[in-house]
Amino acid sequence: MKAHEIMVREVYKVKETDTIRSVLEKFIDHGISGLPVVNERNEIVAFISDGDIMRCIGKHKDYVMDTFYFVEVIKGDEDAFEDRIHKILDKNVMTIAKKKVHKVKWDEEVENFAAVLGEKQIKKLPVERNGVLVGIISRGDVIRSSFQGLL
Structure with missing residues (x-):
């Protein structure tokens, strides 16, 4: 079975000139958690996920050496959550x-x-043909197409 046989052809995407606001609007409006980012030629230049957003708005723990033991320190933006x-x-x-x-x-x-x-723990993969975005495949698409009719 090939990618084009199981991919979703209607792909939500954002342009490389878009803002995070437009990403979040698509996440919320379409109930999705990741989007390919394309240039003006519809070539895939990046991918943004809900995890990327979480890393920006959350506080991060870091460990520093203090004399003879490690101390947990909250690191990152000092702004309040709402401000971030x-x-x-x-x-x-x-x-x-x-x-x-x-x-x-x-x-x-x-x-x-x-x-x-599975190995990279990725939820979705963009599909390209001749360097251009033509679809997207999720873990669910692979499971459904691989096991359909066997259960």
Whole structure:
């Protein structure tokens, strides 16, 4: 089975010039958790997920050496949570999107990208044909297409 046989063709996406606000609107409006980021030629240049947003709005723990033991320190933006939320809205999507994107070729076999989804703990993979975004495949798409009719 090949990628184009199981991919979702209607892909929600954002442009590299969009803001985090537009990303969040799509997440909320469509009940999704990740989007490919494309340039003006519809080429995949990045991917943004709900995890990327969480890393920006949450506080982070760090451990520092204090004399002879490690001490947990909350690190990151000193602003209040609500302030961090407001600050991120108008940032460009490319400031936090992952630029190294795992992609699937249009004619790739399912067993190859199923391994990537599992090993890399990725929820979705954009599908490209001739360098252009043409679809998206989720873990659920792989499960449904692989086991349909067997249960």
